[in-house]
Amino acid sequence: MVAGDKALQRTLQDTFGIRQLRPGQREVIESVLQGNNTLAIMPTGAGKSLCYQLPALKMPGVTVVVSPLISLMKDQAGKLETAGVPAAEVNSTLSTREEESVLESIRQEDTEFIFATPERLSDPDFLATVRESRVSLFVIDEAHCISHWGHDFRPAYLHLGAVIDALGNPPVLALTATATSNVIEDIGKQLGLPDMHVINTGIYRSNLHYRVVTATSEQEKLSLALALAREAEGSGIIYTATVKAVEEVHAALREAGESVTFYHGQLAAKARHQNQDDFMSGASRIMVATNAFGMGIDKSDIRFVIHYQIPANLEAYYQESGRAGRDGEDADCILLFHAKDKQVQQFFLARRYPGADDLGAVYAALQALSPEQHAVSLARVQAHLDGVSDTRLQVALKLLKDGGLLEQDDKLDYHLLRQRVKPKELKELVHTYRDKSARDHAALERMVFYAQTGFCRWKVLLEYFGEHSSWSRCGVCDNCRQPPEQALSPEHPRQQLTRAVQAPANTLQAGATVKVPKYGEGQVVSVEGDKVTLRFPDSSKRTFLRSYVERS
Template identity: 40%
Template structure:
């Protein structure tokens, strides 16, 4: 996205009408004309008043409840740049594109664009042509950005997903933990920390690490009244599939089914397809093209179901998601709350359910241990690379795994150790870009204390236990359990909307419309078969992994890989006749998709 593209918003200047508050006409006009809203929701007005007054703010608010407005609206009313720290590069383009469609002067600077384009956007920011600048926290360590900082008129810092700052947060990021230092480099500008999930301990840690001064702390409820929460315990993987299939058929509209393991997603996809239900699949082993296609198809549809790892959903601003199912227990109550919060953003009744199989606890227990390297482990990673000397230039992360006898790729201890060495400036470059080098010696005393104490590992295991207790609770209102965990008040009037307070099946029957499905008898009929050329005309990606297809009206097989788009589209198809895999060009051979229900 070039800063001088034809569809750039007008180069309007921010309004100047201090002092401002949410009752003043300039603020209400921007709310109506730019954001299309007639009134503030919840405690938005209180938070925005504090931001306009130049106060530090710590805000916890449910996913989809409008946290972003708290920094976006003031950015249009007060001079200077609001610097927004966001966790994922993948989110930024969607966020910025949405703002620019509203005529808001926003852009991002990250590694997904060329150095020339980054320089161009920073130049626009220097000239005062940008109101909202999005970056990841890692950008502070890049020379081009740090060199530009003194010339940028940054007057506010907004930290999205602020729980990443805290070592007790469920998604701790080393670079996030240094934002207090980076804030000093900005001259101690007012800061806005926002998250959907923070216990009192995490909130205190955020305030301390970000060095918030007399902040306004607003901690609202962490779930919405239109969400029904339930847990169903099963005794086998087969029973789990039965329950998921039943829910998909009972609840029409878009839905997400989360699973921790990619292999389980693939097996679930195949089994549901065998039973006549077609789903989308989203996980890290798909190509970037396939992931983008899955997300676009889900966003454009009013009925698709996507099977996904927890990487799916961040930044997916889809209001009509009718259900979120967890096929495996999440690691924390924070993760559960954040993920179910993606349902029902349109305010309509929506279903949120954990399919609880006790054996799945072992999976998350292992993941917790793989996410917590000890201090000795980090030092061992450093010493291994240092011992390689000049050979480090020809090594990769797999070599490091072999050296340290790491057999399981999901073991993330090496990745976390490498991140700490990078953040501390002990290493430069990366294995991915083939320029990793040791920049200086490591002093183990530089590493955070919790790596050596095991305190974080113990806390993470306690968080998993809290999730298990939530799953096993069969009497207490689930909202009460969540309120207690997050240190929020709870009243008897809030004891509703869960399987421990009312009949779950009756609630589904009353509030959910069944899914309209095509039966197995109609599946494969002429109406259910489409060729790639027909889909090309409709402007959609015609195939995905797991699709059953006929090639040249003779060979039946299943798509196991999709590469490229348009004229470059290639399919790897596993034949049902001899189980051989062949690469097929759909423009040279007639490939017809045989659909079940979608």
């Protein structure tokens, strides 16, 4: 490992009951112990939590862990407490008395770990309490939430760079299961840490079997979802893009007699917790949910994940489908594709970023609240504004900071640096998001491409995340098991997939007898690039990708 290798090994066994580290864990732990700012990209189930838990126990002071979900921090803190490691969690579920008790334990330095949401770390009073302790490590779980390019952007994460500064710039460990090159760069930029040590262990998981089933109508799609869920063995999740779809699919499954529950952000907290507990315990076999469910859940035996509607991009799809098969056993990841579902995501994208009017309203609020450049809290800005969503507000504040019009102090209060600004300047700041919006739409097109492609689905995913493999076919996705006919249109980004269709060593010539899985033997009619046209004994002709054609 590093210096103190034997002591770390003892802690690994005695505290966590683990004898051996998984691939990638050692490299991350060594980087943390060397004091490097580190970004670790590891697939779901790879043991990311241990990458901060183990080294933190060998470092002086306290470790602060930023977690996006209360359920996630409860799970992680609870496991540490069970292992005999004191951990404090600060969230909105605590009573006044419970919260004061936790804060006192932090002041007395009676805890090794402090778990908090990014929203809570934006509270100046709480941040002041944490600053009384020596913070030796700052951990950001689900770090893709920092990035505007990421699939699950959370505006509260935008303040974390200022939080790190306020805590004296301790070493940072950011953890995520997915990150494209754009997301990696943006995480460093948003945190003010452009030279983070990046450790990427890759996304490939051979036990996940990807498949796409196409529907031509909403009714057919619902029927397919019911059939797939009823045929599947074990527990599973059905993801939808909207609350309405959650309720429709849940009602249909329940009426069909399935053991099913549901989860979305509009449910009361008590109902959400109960439904999640029912799924986790096995009382309900199927969970129908929006993407509000699933981040960080520790259920290893999920045998299938079905997407009822396409997500906005492949990052979201991989993250959500990757909740299947965490035990390493085979699991099915199925996308139900109906072309009209693309419109749902286009609607969401259109509302994602603030416009010039939003930015002007936020700037005017700051002017009104700080006529003499006094400090203004986020809460006061939120209370003053009406008609600007919290997401757009926090993105607007970050834009004003990036544009040099606003700054934050170590209490995270805002100071307006200029009392006057030209409308043209605000418009220029908003234009920053034109590229982001364009890339969002390009990512949605790539998601649609994945749904329609005849290429190996794992190859498409690997290419998207900038990864390469020595093989041309995974052998477990639907396109590899049952090769489709060639059906690519010119506008598809084939240049991104050249390595996915490597030709076999044997040269194919017209007249040669070959075979294709599912279709049997046929005779080569013509060969054009990566496409081979065959004539079968029944005189039918079909065109296949070259990599699916084998010599007889």
